[in-house]
Amino acid sequence: VRLGRRIYDNIRKAIIFTLAVHVPIAGLSMVPVFIPGWPLLLAPVHIMFLELVIDPSCSLIFEAEASESDVMRRPPRSAQARLFSGQTVLASFAQGLSVLVVCLGILILTRATHGPEVARALTFATLVVSFVAIILVNRSWTRTAFAMMRAPNSALWWVIGGTALGLVAILEIPALRKVFAFAPLHLADLGLSLAAGVLCVLWFDVIKLLPGRTRTS
Numbered sequence: 001v002r003l004g005r006r007i008y009d010n011i012r013k014a015i016i017f018t019l020a021v022h023v024p025i026a027g028l029s030m031v032p033v034f035i036p037g038w039p040l041l042l043a044p045v046h047i048m049f050l051e052l053v054i055d056p057s058c059s060l061i062f063e064a065e066a067s068e069s070d071v072m073r074r075p076p077r078s079a080q081a082r083l084f085s086g087q088t089v090l091a092s093f094a095q096g097l098s099v100l101v102v103c104l105g106i107l108i109l110t111r112a113t114h115g116p117e118v119a120r121a122l123t124f125a126t127l128v129v130s131f132v133a134i135i136l137v138n139r140s141w142t143r144t145a146f147a148m149m150r151a152p153n154s155a156l157w158w159v160i161g162g163t164a165l166g167l168v169a170i171l172e173i174p175a176l177r178k179v180f181a182f183a184p185l186h187l188a189d190l191g192l193s194l195a196a197g198v199l200c201v202l203w204f205d206v207i208k209l210l211p212g213r214t215r216t217s
Contacts, residue, residue, distance in 0.1 A: 006067040014062040023096025060155035099130040102200040117183035129197025144205040
């Protein structure tokens with residue numbers, strides 16, 4: 001029973017993550033098309049990089065997660081229960097929309113003062129960091145991302161480490177930077193982008209701490 005509930009939970013976490021991360025991808029791909037004068041943000045090369053983060057996260061990180069602390073204290077699921085409820089879908093879309101809003105804010109804030117290539121680089125960096133943040137907050141629906149740092153998951157650190165190295169490479173290596181249509185970034189601007197990517201989904205951790213909250217699972 002414990003194993004079955006763990007597998008069921010982890011499948012749902014992977015689905016929620018996948019749904020959440022594709023909301024900002026779709027938004028950042030479509031919004032510039034409908035606003036005159038805005039350059040396209042995401043080219044095929046950007047989508048390819050993002051998928052290299054998304055796919056290992058679904059197939060490795062969430063699969064390796066241990067059982068939730070309350071897994072054996074829950075009542076049995078209804079036979080008619082869906083894989084994920086409307087409340088869970090809402091939480092997933094809310095995560096994705098919060099990332100989209102923050103990324104658009106970074107784009108608007110930096111495009112006028114830094115130029116389109118800098119704005120694209122900062123927006124993309126924010127998006128990649130936010131994907132990592134979504135992974136961290138969805139590892140558990142009962143414990144915060146900070147509390148889960150003590151929970152072992154070797155796949156997590158391989159994926160985060162690879163993502164960090166890849167992001168640094170495309171931002172700092174001139175040849176790769178040209179392929180991604182990025183411009184060199186100042187450290188202060190990059191710090192703002194990284195902080196925005198981390199903070200944009202931390203509200204989900206706050207919800208976990210609310211007394212008497214309803215589980216999304």
